[in-house]
Amino acid sequence: MSQDEFPSTRFQRGKIFAKTGLDVGSGVVRHVVRKTLDRNADTSEITRQTAGKVLNEFTKLRGTALKLAQSMSLDQSFLPEEVTDILSQAQYKVPPINKALVRSIFQKEFKAPPEDLFLEFEADAMAAASIGQVHRARLKDGTKVAVKIQYPGVRDSIDSDLALAKGLFKRLVKRGSDIDPYFEEIRSTLLQETDYLFEGAEMERFHSRFASDRVVTPRWIRELSTQRILTMTFIEGVHLGEFLSGQPSQQERNHFGQLLWDFFHEQIQDHREIHADTHPGNFLFTPDGKLGVIDFGCVKEFPEEFFRDYLSLMPTHLSRDEAEILALYRRLGVISGDPERDPKEKEYYLFARQYGYLFVEPYEQERFDFGDPGYLDRIKRYTRDVPFSNEPRGNKSFLYSTRVHLGLYHLLMKLGSVVDTRRSRQIVERLVRREERAHMETQWV
Amino acid sequence: MKPSIRIQLAEAAADAWMLDPSFSLAELADATGVTLADVLREFDDRTALLSYYYESRWALYGSLKAQVPDFESYSVEEKLSNLFYSLIDLMSDRKGFVARTAFDHLSASAIPGATLHPFQREFRGEIRSILGSKDASAGAKAQDVSAAGRLAIITPVLDALYASFLGILYFWIHDESKEGERTAALIDKWIALISELFRSSIADKSIDLARFLAKDVRGLLPDSLPFPFNRLSAHLPESWGNLTSLDDLGRRLKQTLSDCSDNRKGAR
Numbered sequence A: 001m002s003q004d005e006f007p008s009t010r011f012q013r014g015k016i017f018a019k020t021g022l023d024v025g026s027g028v029v030r031h032v033v034r035k036t037l038d039r040n041a042d043t044s045e046i047t048r049q050t051a052g053k054v055l056n057e058f059t060k061l062r063g064t065a066l067k068l069a070q071s072m073s074l075d076q077s078f079l080p081e082e083v084t085d086i087l088s089q090a091q092y093k094v095p096p097i098n099k100a101l102v103r104s105i106f107q108k109e110f111k112a113p114p115e116d117l118f119l120e121f122e123a124d125a126m127a128a129a130s131i132g133q134v135h136r137a138r139l140k141d142g143t144k145v146a147v148k149i150q151y152p153g154v155r156d157s158i159d160s161d162l163a164l165a166k167g168l169f170k171r172l173v174k175r176g177s178d179i180d181p182y183f184e185e186i187r188s189t190l191l192q193e194t195d196y197l198f199e200g201a202e203m204e205r206f207h208s209r210f211a212s213d214r215v216v217t218p219r220w221i222r223e224l225s226t227q228r229i230l231t232m233t234f235i236e237g238v239h240l241g242e243f244l245s246g247q248p249s250q251q252e253r254n255h256f257g258q259l260l261w262d263f264f265h266e267q268i269q270d271h272r273e274i275h276a277d278t279h280p281g282n283f284l285f286t287p288d289g290k291l292g293v294i295d296f297g298c299v300k301e302f303p304e305e306f307f308r309d310y311l312s313l314m315p316t317h318l319s320r321d322e323a324e325i326l327a328l329y330r331r332l333g334v335i336s337g338d339p340e341r342d343p344k345e346k347e348y349y350l351f352a353r354q355y356g357y358l359f360v361e362p363y364e365q366e367r368f369d370f371g372d373p374g375y376l377d378r379i380k381r382y383t384r385d386v387p388f389s390n391e392p393r394g395n396k397s398f399l400y401s402t403r404v405h406l407g408l409y410h411l412l413m414k415l416g417s418v419v420d421t422r423r424s425r426q427i428v429e430r431l432v433r434r435e436e437r438a439h440m441e442t443q444w445v
Numbered sequence B: 001m002k003p004s005i006r007i008q009l010a011e012a013a014a015d016a017w018m019l020d021p022s023f024s025l026a027e028l029a030d031a032t033g034v035t036l037a038d039v040l041r042e043f044d045d046r047t048a049l050l051s052y053y054y055e056s057r058w059a060l061y062g063s064l065k066a067q068v069p070d071f072e073s074y075s076v077e078e079k080l081s082n083l084f085y086s087l088i089d090l091m092s093d094r095k096g097f098v099a100r101t102a103f104d105h106l107s108a109s110a111i112p113g114a115t116l117h118p119f120q121r122e123f124r125g126e127i128r129s130i131l132g133s134k135d136a137s138a139g140a141k142a143q144d145v146s147a148a149g150r151l152a153i154i155t156p157v158l159d160a161l162y163a164s165f166l167g168i169l170y171f172w173i174h175d176e177s178k179e180g181e182r183t184a185a186l187i188d189k190w191i192a193l194i195s196e197l198f199r200s201s202i203a204d205k206s207i208d209l210a211r212f213l214a215k216d217v218r219g220l221l222p223d224s225l226p227f228p229f230n231r232l233s234a235h236l237p238e239s240w241g242n243l244t245s246l247d248d249l250g251r252r253l254k255q256t257l258s259d260c261s262d263n264r265k266g267a268r
Helices: A026-036 A048-061 A063-071 A081-089 A099-110 A154-172 A180-193 A196-210 A240-245 A250-267 A304-318 A322-331 A343-364 A373-384 A396-415 A422-444 B003-019 B025-031 B036-042 B046-067 B076-105 B118-132 B147-151 B155-173 B178-199 B202-217 B228-235 B238-242 B246-267
Strands: A127-129 A132-138 A144-150 A229-233 A273-275 A283-285 A291-293 A299-301 A367-369 A418-420
Touching (some): A099 A144, A099 B076, A154 B178, A180 A396, A240 A396, A250 A273, A250 A418, A299 A396, A304 A322, A304 A396, A304 A422, A322 A343, A343 A422, A373 A396, B003 B036, B025 B036, B046 B118, B076 B155
Antiparallel strands (some): A127 A132, A144 A229, A367 A418
């Protein structure tokens, strides 16, 4: 009997679930060994053999490992692009939830099967979520909804996965690096992401803040949601990949790019918080030209002092104020010593400063072309050529916010959008003045 | 007596047992609106009534299964998952009772030669039905169980599956995770594995190999070669070429290994 006569396995059947395998070939290993070498040290931190083994373990952890790498900003410099591409495509590490398990989860959460709760419920998932999957359904009143269901046991596995990952990372990062704060941050983030009640509440909050004629966010259906099942109104639209495959015009690219850029900056106008997951899967481009924002499992609030310092990066880099730049880098944990006395710190400072100048280029011009391949190359080169790439640098808030900021840039570069940055620059400058005023007032009190 | 009354009695008996294992059948009958004579007509004694609690899960499972929309479109894996989840769910209301009595009533049946508990009989029947069913799910061309996988619906395999269910039951009893999430994940992963085994051609290839060894390798390789097939094939009867099932293969392999072991002991 030939293979063709047999239906595919559960993983092959689910087209919504990306290939999760990754072969750690010699090229990947060589890359990791090279990146973990401290150029000023006599010996390498990690041998070729160890790198191969560690990477294999790394790929098994997938989502957890990637989030950790991202939290320490080690992913883009440290890991080869093909590794991060596959890790970011691979769903967390949960398998598809089959129809019987879906029913069992509903039975546990609501003491009722889905057909008793909804007018219609599609038993086959329409999309994968990071730790579960999404089904289409209709409420009894006919409202179209999306129902996100979490794979059982994910929350309980977080601590054990992190313990494994910690052992892994200790072998990869520079000896003596304090990685505990990053792990605590990721633990808190992962726990938050497994609480769909939290996500639902955040969804409602963002809806009241952002729903407009430009941005659409789902409404939370509280009565049909639990910690593991999230029901929300359905937003019609396409993700980035599907949008691009439709060969959109430059005008359409600019339109949605502008919406993304504005959404990011408007978030921080009145609150020190952001929707902190710029994964393309969290945004939809709707048929009526709006930006759909979904997935509110990762909303980050930043400390006041950090927020002020981070905002100040833009004007200080635009004005090339080196003294203030250095002071900011120290406060943000980017630099720890004195660049004038320590050649290593100097090297990192110069690198970070040049990267910073590159980063604020979009704010220097009234309209910036994210489709410029030269800009993309320069960004890639900087992220690839980070010195001392096995040392996490920058406090956890800084790493989080730069990750989000860079994620936004990547989205816009993929879109190839030309965006008007004037308003966003005004927002940031106004915020910096306001924060400075507030800070001075507290100093005088 | 109506099936629903029998189930009601069994569940009330389980509750009564938890309060007092020597509960009165007369009081139980009263509480459920039947006479003692009615109860004794259906059940020999308290033990039989308590044992029926487990058997009655099958009637309830049947009702649940009938309520699943489009159940016939489920794949074999989904049907097996549904079976395991449903049986556990149907015991969840009386987890304490199950924890303390399940293995007294259900485990003995795993011993070869013992009289099967009706629960195990039903389990075998349902597994046979699931594995023998055609996969009507979208995209499937024919059945999604391999040819030998179908032949594997034999007693040793069924008993192994039953033992795995008891293992999962034991895990669930001790599972302290919220709403038994860990059990749900365990069932999912276990069913995924055994479904793959049934889908794969491992069983087909095993029978092929055994036939080949019996017919085509016998006597061709000298014993001195450190190659397992020559030794094995020497003990395989020619009739192995007539293997028709895994059951056959299993029995004959067991005998062969036993013969090999005896010969080694003799040689010493």
